Amino acid sequence: MKAYEILNNPFLNKGTAFTKEERKNLGLEGLLPPVVQTLEQQATQTYELFSRKDSLLQKREFLMRIFSTNRTLFFKVFSEHVVEMMPIVYDPVIAESIERFSHEFIDPEYAAYITEENIDQLDTILDRAADGRDIRLIVVTDAEEILGIGDWGTNGVDISVGKLMVYTAAAGVNPEWVLPVVLDVGTNRQELLEDPLYLGVRKNRITGDAYNKFIETFVRHVESKFPKLYLHWEDFGRDHATEILKVYRPQIATFNDDVQGTGIISLAGILGALKISGDTLTDKKYVCFGAGTAGVGIANLVMSEMVAQGLSEEEARSRFYLVDKQGLLFDDMTDLTIEQKPFARKRSEFTNANELTNLHAVIKAVQPGILVGTSTAPGTFTKEVVQEMASHVERPIIFPLSNPTKLAEASAQDLLTWTDGKALIATGVPYSPIELKGVTYDIGQANNALIYPGVGLGVLAVNATRLSDAMISAAAHALQGIVDTTKPGAATLPPVAKLTQFSRTVAKAVAECAIKEGLAPEQDIDAAIDAILWKPEYKK
Numbered sequence: 001m002k003a004y005e006i007l008n009n010p011f012l013n014k015g016t017a018f019t020k021e022e023r024k025n026l027g028l029e030g031l032l033p034p035v036v037q038t039l040e041q042q043a044t045q046t047y048e049l050f051s052r053k054d055s056l057l058q059k060r061e062f063l064m065r066i067f068s069t070n071r072t073l074f075f076k077v078f079s080e081h082v083v084e085m086m087p088i089v090y091d092p093v094i095a096e097s098i099e100r101f102s103h104e105f106i107d108p109e110y111a112a113y114i115t116e117e118n119i120d121q122l123d124t125i126l127d128r129a130a131d132g133r134d135i136r137l138i139v140v141t142d143a144e145e146i147l148g149i150g151d152w153g154t155n156g157v158d159i160s161v162g163k164l165m166v167y168t169a170a171a172g173v174n175p176e177w178v179l180p181v182v183l184d185v186g187t188n189r190q191e192l193l194e195d196p197l198y199l200g201v202r203k204n205r206i207t208g209d210a211y212n213k214f215i216e217t218f219v220r221h222v223e224s225k226f227p228k229l230y231l232h233w234e235d236f237g238r239d240h241a242t243e244i245l246k247v248y249r250p251q252i253a254t255f256n257d258d259v260q261g262t263g264i265i266s267l268a269g270i271l272g273a274l275k276i277s278g279d280t281l282t283d284k285k286y287v288c289f290g291a292g293t294a295g296v297g298i299a300n301l302v303m304s305e306m307v308a309q310g311l312s313e314e315e316a317r318s319r320f321y322l323v324d325k326q327g328l329l330f331d332d333m334t335d336l337t338i339e340q341k342p343f344a345r346k347r348s349e350f351t352n353a354n355e356l357t358n359l360h361a362v363i364k365a366v367q368p369g370i371l372v373g374t375s376t377a378p379g380t381f382t383k384e385v386v387q388e389m390a391s392h393v394e395r396p397i398i399f400p401l402s403n404p405t406k407l408a409e410a411s412a413q414d415l416l417t418w419t420d421g422k423a424l425i426a427t428g429v430p431y432s433p434i435e436l437k438g439v440t441y442d443i444g445q446a447n448n449a450l451i452y453p454g455v456g457l458g459v460l461a462v463n464a465t466r467l468s469d470a471m472i473s474a475a476a477h478a479l480q481g482i483v484d485t486t487k488p489g490a491a492t493l494p495p496v497a498k499l500t501q502f503s504r505t506v507a508k509a510v511a512e513c514a515i516k517e518g519l520a521p522e523q524d525i526d527a528a529i530d531a532i533l534w535k536p537e538y539k540k
């Protein structure tokens with residue numbers, strides 16, 4: 001291999017840390033400054049430089065440069081500063097970088113960009129993108145519904161890259177095993193179509209049979225090319241996310257983060273909240289505000305938990321009230337999605353059904369114990385809505401989950417202030433602890449990033465052939481007991497600072513369940529996890 005093929009390859013490059021002997025053997029002598037540094041020295045220096053950048057976006061650009069030149073160094077620094085760097089590498093700052101992607105493009109980041117024009121050559125593209133690496137994990141997006149910021153076409157590739165970064169930092173997934181993919185099936189965002197600098201396919205999105213065929217071709221090829229693959233879907237639109245999952249779940253080891261990841265972390269947060277209040281899930285009524293991919297995904301998982309706790313499916317379903325743009329969803333509406341339909345209510349249940357077109361009226365009529373927001377509609381959990389809810393229940397469970405920060409239904413601070421500290425909260429983006437009347441409230445982060453790395457590690461460690469409902473439920477329960485819920489102001493979920501630790505806990509629970517269900521061979525789970533765990537250290 002030529003010297004610059006090594007120095008320009010982020011998987012091989014060690015920069016100033018190449019030893020004298022390596023420099024000699026690899027023909028790098030004279031191509032690097034003479035001093036040999038350790039990874040630790042490089043990491044310290046990198047962190048100092050990072051700290052000196054003024055804005056979050058500059059910090060992100062700087063970290064991306066390190067990522068593009070030296071993966072080991074990047075993950076060394078990231079894993080040493082997870083709490084500080086997560087919001088920069090990932091949500092919320094990633095949202096801005098996605099919006100700017102085409103204008104500020106520097107590096108394709110070893111991703112695969114699949115279009116209608118090149119999908120015929122998919123096999124060759126996958127070979128090139130893998131470049132001899134053993135790919136076991138793909139995060140794929142079609143970027144139709146990126147976070148809450150909508151359709152971003154090819155720019156959405158950053159979400160695949162970012163989600164994969166978190167897999168490695170949080171769960172030690174080998175960065176050589178991963179491949180970010182964007183399926184650029186066009187975009188319906190006029191602003192991009194008209195932007196001379198837009199780097200994606202300048203056409204409207206393909207739909208219907210053409211779209212389904214595109215997805216099918218993609219799945220067929222990646223599955224046959226990479227036999228140990230775990231396929232993670234991210235930020236697909238409301239009409240596709242759950243449908244794709246339904247088709248492929250019975251066939252392959254696959255996961256939709258917005259449906260299942262969000263479901264798991266939200267259920268875990270709700271269980272944490274109930275532990276704090278001492279209440280019972282099956283007694284609760286549940287309002288979902290924004291009944292799309294994430295909203296219905298969470299509702300379905302919470303409903304299964306109610307069934308697991310003893311309710312019949314009918315009883316469990318009767319606890320749920322879905323609210324979307326139309327207001328409360330009724331069974332006579334003609335524009336319900338396939339996923340919304342089973343939850344639609346009857347107008348005859350209410351004396352004022354026709355007035356239930358806004359959240360406040362619904363909260364007043366239903367008096368729920370749990371309110372989860374996945375609406376992309378900022379500020380919609382108003383003081384009136386929240387205080388109405390708090391007037392009927394002692395400890396309202398309120399999760400404003402829309403991302404990024406500018407789209408959240410409410411801030412943690414406001415929820416606590418308006419309820420005098422009574423609200424049990426989890427948010428989509430991270431919050432620092434909040435002081436209120438002498439109590440310090442830690443705010444749980446119900447972001448799927450706290451769960452998907454552990455789930456993936458579990459599946460990959462034991463080579464599970466499917467991700468079953470039981471494995472998903474095991475993941476949601478695995479987080480219990482990590483938070484001390486007796487402490488005043490305790491969070492509903494464990495802190496990001498413990499992410500690596502609880503990712504392993506989640507992975508073990510998932511792997512154990514896979515073995516129990518016959519979806520993976522009998523084996524020593526700890527040994528299997530240790531065997532694949534990647535650490536940011538230079539290879540000899």
Ligand SMILES: NC(=O)c1ccc[n+]([C@@H]2O[C@H](COP(=O)([O-])OP(=O)(O)OC[C@H]3O[C@@H](n4cnc5c(N)ncnc54)[C@H](O)[C@@H]3O)[C@@H](O)[C@H]2O)c1
Nearest residue numbers: 147148238290292293294324325375377402403428447448
């Ligand atoms: N915290 C997490 O881990 C997490 C995970 C997934 C999604 N999310 C967030 O949830 C939000 C939704 O994501 P999604 O993938 O489900 O999108 P989606 O488009 O599938 O669903 C959004 C739903 O909200 C509805 N909606 C829009 N405006 C509304 C309004 N004013 N009132 C009521 N409903 C309204 C839409 O009609 C749609 O049904 C995004 O902001 C996303 O960032 C958070």
Ligand SMILES: O=C(O)C[C@H](O)C(=O)O
Nearest residue numbers: 091146147148403447448
């Ligand atoms: O990406 C995130 O921060 C969480 C989630 O997957 C989302 O779409 O908002």
Ligand SMILES: [Mn+2]
Nearest residue numbers: 147234235258
């Ligand atoms: Mn997402």
